[in-house]
Amino acid sequence: MxxxxxxxxxxxxxxxxxxxxxxxxxxxxxxxxxxxxxxxxxxxxxxxxxxxxxxxxxxxxxxxxxxxxxxxxxxxxxxxxxxxxERPAPLRLALVQALAKGDRDAQAVETATEVGVDLVLPWQSERCVSVWKGPKAAKGQERWQATAQEASKQARRARVPVVEGLRGTPELCTWVAQVVSAGGVVLVLHEEASAPISGATLPAPVSQAAAGVAEGTEAAESTAVLGATAGLAPVLAVVVGPEGGISAAETAALEEAGAVTVRLGPHVMRTASAGPVALAVLAQRAGLWEPQEQG
Missing domain, CATH: 2.40.240.20 (Hypothetical PUA domain-like; domain 1)
Structure with missing residues (x-):
């Protein structure tokens, strides 16, 4: 054990x-x-x-x-x-999770952490039933960060995912554009998409040594920089909508920012499970579950 x-x-x-x-x-x-x-x-x-x-x-x-x-x-x-x-992985997994009622969003953070996510972004999507306003936004971020830390311990991880601040759709689109311009890939899960996630193009990974050098720079200490920075390992992100789904306007805005819409599979999953399952598929495809180098 x-x-x-x-x-x-x-x-x-x-x-x-x-x-x-x-x-x-x-x-x-x-x-x-x-x-x-x-x-x-x-x-x-x-x-x-x-x-x-x-x-x-x-x-x-x-x-x-x-x-x-x-x-x-x-x-x-x-x-x-x-x-x-432990050197950083050649790709950084990110989960953009729309707020959900109950604890389903926190459940997604927990399971995604066990899968290996590196960065989590709460998203106030148009159709979110749950709303973080004022002090509630900071408390929600703290709760998700605590969830990520406990899940990291459960998974025996040496790295705890960073939970960034709440973003609305305009701010999320800005982040998506930054990730894509830095060589990353952002995939939006949508049940009506025609392209399967299994065929999505993945970012070109960097060597673990190079990622480790970049991670050690002063700039990398900022969570904003962790979101998207050339020199660090590129981001491979999954965007998950709320219970009511992602609106057509939001989908169009995300695609315009550089995101790609994909279908996870033949079944419609809950918001709590879609992100972790997608990240597991991508982690396996990218070889992130293979033994990693250590310093």
Whole structure:
């Protein structure tokens, strides 16, 4: 069985920032909610293996030295066994998910994360029943980001997808044009499309080494740049509409921006499942599920 994964930051380690330069043999402690979950919920014991990740590719393979104790339920002491820097994939998967009623949109984010999505964009489509206005937009983004982090841990990923801010159709079309101009591909799922997703043209991948160099630049720290930037691995995005579907006007606007309309298959899927299924098809076609290089 694979080791459980917990996410660390500079603020949740003792000494502070210890993980950034950690090497085999180093000892430090994980603090805060993640440590509390490891100690009180997962009940990790001394000698067990645990993987600590930073969400952007660093994985520290560790052994538990001390798990909690009296008045220390939020502290997990570990020893680093191996430091692994996972290089970014040659393509970046993105999901543009229209808001949906209930938790179906969050369910799509969760499953897409398990499939391997790198970037998620909430979309306030014309026919969305759910509406994010004012403070609700920020709260919705935070909720989706938390969902992505938990799903990443479940999937044992070293990278946590970035959830960007809410976009309306005009802003989404601008993003689509940027992605396409940078060599990416945006596919709009539509039940009336004639072209199958299995035949869609995929972006030309970059080498993992080149993607890793670009990812390390200061510009890559911006989520806006993560959306579409030449030099980084190109984006392969899927656009999923709400329960009522994507309107003809929205479809036309997206196509004008450079998106391609495709059909997922012979059956009509719910908004919660269409995106993850499409991403799985594309990930397999692009070879993203094959073993990746590590630094």
């Amino acid at each position: 694979t080791a459980p994964v917990f996410v660390l930051t500079a603020q949740t380690t003792s000494p502070a920032g210890a993980a950034a330069a950690a090497r085999a043999g180093d000892v430090f402690s994980l603090l805060g909610p993640e440590a509390r979950h490891a100690v009180s919920v997962r009940r990790l014991r001394v000698g067990e293996r645990v993987d600590l990740v930073d969400g952007v590719g660093l994985r520290l393979v560790c052994e538990v030295l001390e798990s909690g104790g009296r008045d220390r339920k939020d502290q997990l002491a570990v020893k680093v066994l191996e430091r692994v820097q």
